[in-house]
Amino acid sequence: AIRGNFFDIAACVDEPQRLDAQLRHIPDGLLLLNEGTIVWHGSWRQGEALLPPGFAVTDYRDKLIVPGFVDSHIHYPQTEMIGAYGDQLLGWLKNYTFPTESRFACEKHAGEMSAFFLRQLLSNGTTTALVFGTVHPQSVDALFSQAAALNMRLIAGKVMMDRHAPPALLETPEQSYRQTRALIERWHGRQRLSYAITPRFAPTSTPALLAQVQRLREEFPDAYLHTHLSENPDEIAWVKALFPESRSYLDVYHRYGLTGGKSVFAHCLHLEEQEWDCLCRTRSSIAFCPTSNLFLGSGLFNLQKAWQKRVKLGIGTDVGAGTTFNMLQTLGEAYKVGQLQRYKLSACEAFYHATLGGARALALDDKIGNFTPGKEADFVVLDPAVSALQKLRHENSPALADQLFVLMTLGDDRNIYRTYVDGKVVYQAPAREEAA
Ligand code: GUN
Ligand code: FE
Numbered sequence: 001a002i003r004g005n006f007f008d009i010a011a012c013v014d015e016p017q018r019l020d021a022q023l024r025h026i027p028d029g030l031l032l033l034n035e036g037t038i039v040w041h042g043s044w045r046q047g048e049a050l051l052p053p054g055f056a057v058t059d060y061r062d063k064l065i066v067p068g069f070v071d072s073h074i075h076y077p078q079t080e081m082i083g084a085y086g087d088q089l090l091g092w093l094k095n096y097t098f099p100t101e102s103r104f105a106c107e108k109h110a111g112e113m114s115a116f117f118l119r120q121l122l123s124n125g126t127t128t129a130l131v132f133g134t135v136h137p138q139s140v141d142a143l144f145s146q147a148a149a150l151n152m153r154l155i156a157g158k159v160m161m162d163r164h165a166p167p168a169l170l171e172t173p174e175q176s177y178r179q180t181r182a183l184i185e186r187w188h189g190r191q192r193l194s195y196a197i198t199p200r201f202a203p204t205s206t207p208a209l210l211a212q213v214q215r216l217r218e219e220f221p222d223a224y225l226h227t228h229l230s231e232n233p234d235e236i237a238w239v240k241a242l243f244p245e246s247r248s249y250l251d252v253y254h255r256y257g258l259t260g261g262k263s264v265f266a267h268c269l270h271l272e273e274q275e276w277d278c279l280c281r282t283r284s285s286i287a288f289c290p291t292s293n294l295f296l297g298s299g300l301f302n303l304q305k306a307w308q309k310r311v312k313l314g315i316g317t318d319v320g321a322g323t324t325f326n327m328l329q330t331l332g333e334a335y336k337v338g339q340l341q342r343y344k345l346s347a348c349e350a351f352y353h354a355t356l357g358g359a360r361a362l363a364l365d366d367k368i369g370n371f372t373p374g375k376e377a378d379f380v381v382l383d384p385a386v387s388a389l390q391k392l393r394h395e396n397s398p399a400l401a402d403q404l405f406v407l408m409t410l411g412d413d414r415n416i417y418r419t420y421v422d423g424k425v426v427y428q429a430p431a432r433e434e435a436a
Contacts, residue, residue: 001051002031003044004060004381007400008067008370009348009356014310016349023348024371025400028061033377036151036422041371060381063417064403066351067370068127068378069327070358073226073266073287073316075132076117076143076156077101077110082320089232089296092321100320101159102168104134110142118146122427124325125380125416128359128368130226130264130287130316131156132198135169137179144187151191151422153368153376155224157198158183162209165200177212184220192376192422196224196264201231202239202252210256217257224362225258229265232298236270250275259284262363266316267292269299276309285312285361288353290333292318303334304343314361315353327354328411335408347404377423382407386414386432 006029010022030047032040040047051057077100084096104110121129133139133156140158147154160176161169171179180197188195197220199205199213217225230236230249239249246252250271253259259282266287268279279286288301306313316322317330324330331350338345359369368376384403385394393406407415419427 001033001055001057002060002065003057004029004031004063004065006031006041006065006371007351007404009352010370010372012356012360012365013352014307016307016346019346019348019352029065031065031371031377031379033423036377036424038371038373038375038377040373060417064382064384066380066382067355068368068380068419068421069125069354070314070362070364070369071121071126071129071317071325071327072264072285072314072358072361073132073289074129074319074322074325077104077113077132077134077139078320079113079117079120080320083295083323084320087296088234089298089321090234090238092296097320098166098169101134102166104136104139105168107138107142110136110139111146114142114146117143118150118152119427120325122150122419122421123416124327124413125382125419126325126327127378127380127419127421128153128362128364129155130196130224130314130362132200132226133158135159135161135171137183140183140187144190144193147193148191150426153192153364153378155194155196155226155362157196157224157226160197160199160209160213161204162206164204173206173208173212176209177216180216181219184216184223188220188223194224195220196226198226199258201228201235202249203235203242210252210258213258214256217260223262225260225263227253227258227265229253229268230270230275231267231293232296233270248272248275250278254278254282264314264361266318267298267301269293269301276305276311279311280309283312285314287314287316287318287361288334289316289318289322290337291323291330292316292321293337294333295323296321300337300340302341302343303338303345304341312357312361313353314358324412326411326413328407328415330354331408332411347401347408350408351404377420379420380416381418381420382415383417383429384415390415
């Protein structure tokens with residue numbers, strides 16, 4: 001049993017104005033777990049009687065407990081190249097990304113980087129992620145086997161690509177199909193793992209490759225589809241030149257049946273009206289990746305439009321084009337992206353996108369995203385004030401919405417006190433000297 005100050009959002013909403021009615025803040029609350037499942041959540045006063053005498057209670061009353069963060073788009077092989085300097089998307093891929101991803105042909109390297117990557121997620125309070133591997137099947141085997149050992153809820157897939165990349169990273173459409181199929185059979189639905197069929201993006205896909213992706217979608221309708229869409233103006237122009245028969249960038253994917261309720265499209269910065277409508281109609285989801293969009297100078301995501309068009313949305317760090325694993329920092333950048341377009345992103349809305357909203361974007365809102373009984377026990381214990389500056393700011397405005405906003409503005413990995421996955425502590429902050 002866990003006692004503490006809990007915050008979550010009770011139900012999914014289709015308009016930001018409806019969020020207020022769904023906020024659940026229980027300053028002295030109780031969370032009862034049975035193994036990895038939440039069995040009861042409410043106030044300590046009501047819940048105390050449910051506890052058998054002498055039952056162990058972990059007390060976090062001076063902390064803030066929120067559902068585990070959901071990172072809806074990230075590349076684990078790009079961990080080691082975070083902050084690669086000086087290019088926009090296409091130059092960045094050629095000069096930094098492809099050489100880095102080539103290293104994952106080595107199984108040992110993939111294993112070491114998987115361990116490092118999962119540790120980064122957990123030490124930043126992220127308990128679920130939708131992850132790109134590399135083209136090498138062993139890259140995903142390494143990641144899945146380590147996530148299985150932690151019993152994490154993780155979705156990942158091997159990249160599929162057959163043109164416009166260095167030869168060492170290319171495959172044939174048939175090989176891509178066979179390897180992906182074997183990985184789906186090995187990992188999809190095992191423990192809490194799911195497989196995402198992962199064509200990198202349209203420019204690295206021939207029509208023959210997309211046809212194999214379609215075939216996999218038909219054979220495995222329950223698997224995810226994960227790719228990039230409409231990130232950079234040069235990329236978009238290139239897609240139009242490569243696929244002149246398509247009406248739009250999204251139409252390239254849509255024609256091959258790649259849209260749908262378990263499809264996640266990263267970025268979506270420069271969509272045409274018909275592309276927004278297609279995402280809505282097909283119940284597809286968007287991953288909004290603010291630090292990546294700013295770092296690569298790709299553009300400003302239109303959050304207001306996503307609400308208006310009722311497209312499901314999650315937040316992605318998009319490491320290594322994104323510059324942090326930390327969801328608090330990512331939300332702070334999302335706020336600034338909003339500011340540049342006169343959209344006011346509240347702390348509650350931001351936390352919604354990072355938890356329950358992200359879970360919904362990944363079709364997991366029946367399993368994770370809040371403390372509703374029956375859901376899986378993945379959550380983060382935040383220390384709301386770890387620095388002198390945070391403490392000062394916090395004392396001046398102790399209300400919950402202010403506290404959350406300060407976490408978004410000044411927060412980072414130091415604010416992650418403990419992370420729980422499947423009801424167990426999987427990360428614990430190092431002991432700290434009194435903050436300077
Ligand atoms: N588009 C195609 N590949 C990538 C990638 O690795 N990162 C980003 N940000 N965009 C892409
Ligand atoms: Fe990406």
